[in-house]
Amino acid sequence: MRYVKWSLIAALVLFVVGFLHYTLPGRDIVRVTSTETRRIDFGENSIFWASADVGTAANPTRDVRFINAVRPNGKVIVYRNEDTGWGWPPYFKLDSSNLQAEADDIKSTPEAPKWVVITHYGWRSEFLTIYPNAVALRPAIGPDERLIPWLNVVILAVLAGLVFWVWRMLAQFHERVIEPAWIRFGNWRDDMRNRFFR
Amino acid sequence: MLAFLKLAVFLAVALTVVFLTVSAYSRSVRRERLEEEWDEDPKGDAAARDAFIEDGMRDYEQGLRRRLIWLVYIIPTLLILLLIYFTNYS
Numbered sequence: 530m531r532y533v534k535w536s537l538i539a540a541l542v543l544f545v546v547g548f549l550h551y552t553l554p555g556r557d558i559v560r561v562t563s564t565e566t567r568r569i570d571f572g573e574n575s576i577f578w579a580s581a582d583v584g585t586a587a588n589p590t591r592d593v594r595f596i597n598a599v600r601p602n603g604k605v606i607v608y609r610n611e612d613t614g615w616g617w618p619p620y621f622k623l624d625s626s627n628l629q630a631e632a633d634d635i636k637s638t639p640e641a642p643k644w645v646v647i648t649h650y651g652w653r654s655e656f657l658t659i660y661p662n663a664v665a666l667r668p669a670i671g672p673d674e675r676l677i678p679w680l681n682v683v684i685l686a687v688l689a690g691l692v693f694w695v696w697r698m699l700a701q702f703h704e705r706v707i708e709p710a711w712i713r714f715g716n717w718r719d720d721m722r723n724r725f726f727r
Numbered sequence: 728m729l730a731f732l733k734l735a736v737f738l739a740v741a742l743t744v745v746f747l748t749v750s751a752y753s754r755s756v757r758r759e760r761l762e763e764e765w766d767e768d769p770k771g772d773a774a775a776r777d778a779f780i781e782d783g784m785r786d787y788e789q790g791l792r793r794r795l796i797w798l799v800y801i802i803p804t805l806l807i808l809l810l811i812y813f814t815n816y817s
Binding site: 583584614615616619620621622623624627664665697698701702705 | 728730731733734748749752755756758759807810811814815
């Protein structure tokens with residue numbers, strides 16, 4: 530029984546951490562090599578894709594913009610560039626076309642690299658054919674610019690605060706509503722017992 | 728447009744639930760504090776205690792603290808507007 534309990538807790542923690550890791554913004558320093566648009570037929574992996582451009586129709590198949598890039602260590606990374614629109618995750622990204630134009634504008638070659646900081650969320654997985662979604666990009670100072678995720682620090686602190694607050698509210702509800710109800714119920718039960726089973 | 732309406736409706740429902748819960752919590756905390764305040768230094772019988780608490784709750788209903796709970800609607804809406812601006816226009 531103890532193993533079941535700890536397995537469930539571990540699964541829950543893993544899910545929450547994974548969810549946050551997928552959803553919160555991350556930043557990479559990369560060099561954009563090219564951009565392209567491919568048609569994607571969404572299958573089992575459809576949950577890992579965002580939405581069609583805001584205002585356009587949602588079809589089971591559509592063209593998706595991609596940004597191909599290289600990391601300073603020489604490994605490649607491919608981003609998708611999709612609107613999240615009014616859906617999840619709440620980035621409210623409506624400007625995929627503009628971002629694609631920006632990425633096109635800053636393309637560079639290995640001989641004359643232009644490093645950029647790409648903000649993104651999501652994971653790259655070759656097994657699921659999923660890509661992180663690029664949200665914004667800006668020129669980097671250099672390939673070894675130090676990035677401190679202040680926004681994530683703030684978001685996680687606010688989330689922790691909200692969890693604490695919900696806990697406080699539940700404690701207050703328990704103390705002021707549930708416990709008195711139990712006491713009233715106990716009194717009523719004793720009352721009945723005294724009346725009928727003397 | 729439909730996606731936007733979906734967001735608006737879900738957000739309105741969710742924030743209303745939060746608003747009602749926070750209101751109930753805040754009221755409960757205030758009532759508890761009034762009870763404790765009276766019990767530390769009682770100035771009369773049970774009827775006087777009830778009157779003291781009801782009086783305090785009336786003050787609360789008209790006070791600033793209760794109105795601050797409207798921030799439950801205001802802050803998320805402002806955050807969304809800020810996010811739209813920073814994601815798309817900067």
